[in-house]
Ligand SMILES: O=P(O)(O)O[C@@H]1C[C@H](O)[C@@H](CO)O1
């Protein structure tokens with residue numbers, strides 16, 4: 588089950604050095620755009636962007652709605668880097684490749700990771716178009732040993748046995764709840780538990796019932812490996828799921844989900860997600876100012 592693949596510290600460093608020599612931005616925040624949410628990158632000012640295919644060591648995006656571009660720029664005076672397109676296990680990437688950018692971000696000086704995704708809801712209180720602030724996750728592939736941290740541990744990044752309780756920063760979660768109130772969109776926003784499944788198929792009804800009984804609020808096919816690797820190397824994490832569909836949990840229900848519908852809800856709610864993330868970045872406190880305002 589375990590792959591023998593390893594990525595050395597030097598390989599992450601080479602990619603980081605290449606990027607740092609091709610942009611003047613020195614990002615302190617990294618944003619990963621979920622399906623249909625790539626427009627988050629459009630808000631960045633003074634952009635430098637790179638196709639993944641041009642970045643040494645970077646995997647390639649193959650999913651519709653994931654452009655495959657890394658965009659550097661400024662948002663509210665803070666230097667950011669944005670992944671327009673992420674890597675999923677179901678595309679055939681190893682978990683190390685899926686999470687490759689996270690350690691590159693760490694080496695570039697990023698302190699905070701914002702992850703977004705499209706997800707189906709199991710909680711009755713979450714409707715399509717709602718935004719779920721991720722309070723915690725269940726990493727189903729991880730529970731059976733499909734974890735990017737399997738294999739030799741690189742102590743330069745983090746410990747062999749990292750804690751994962753509290754991996755979604757409480758302060759940032761409360762801040763976004765507060766911002767949602769101030770923006771008049773609090774009726775769309777609530778906290779919940781995200782579960783990652785392997786995909787690429789959507790859930791059977793029996794699987795949906797199981798997830799519901801286990802206390803999962805929303806389900807998707809990404810995010811958990813990225814958050815595990817980010818937490819391992821000491822990044823502060825904030826995550827949100829855009830609820831794009833209800834997961835069908837009844838044999839009487841004739842609805843079914845498809846990727847086009849997922850992307851469509853992403854487009855419809857893009858503005859609100861964009862505003863929330865922009866306000867979050869504007870208001871979040873930064874620990875280490877070394878990387879701030881380095882763009883000349
Ligand atoms: O990258 P995310 O997690 O937003 O993508 C979700 C899960 C699948 O990749 C896809 C299904 O429509 O959307």
Ligand SMILES: Nc1nc2[nH]cnc2c(=O)[nH]1
Nearest residue numbers: 705706707806807808849
């Ligand atoms: N697994 C899963 N991923 C999703 N991504 C968007 N909607 C869904 C869903 O219903 N199930």
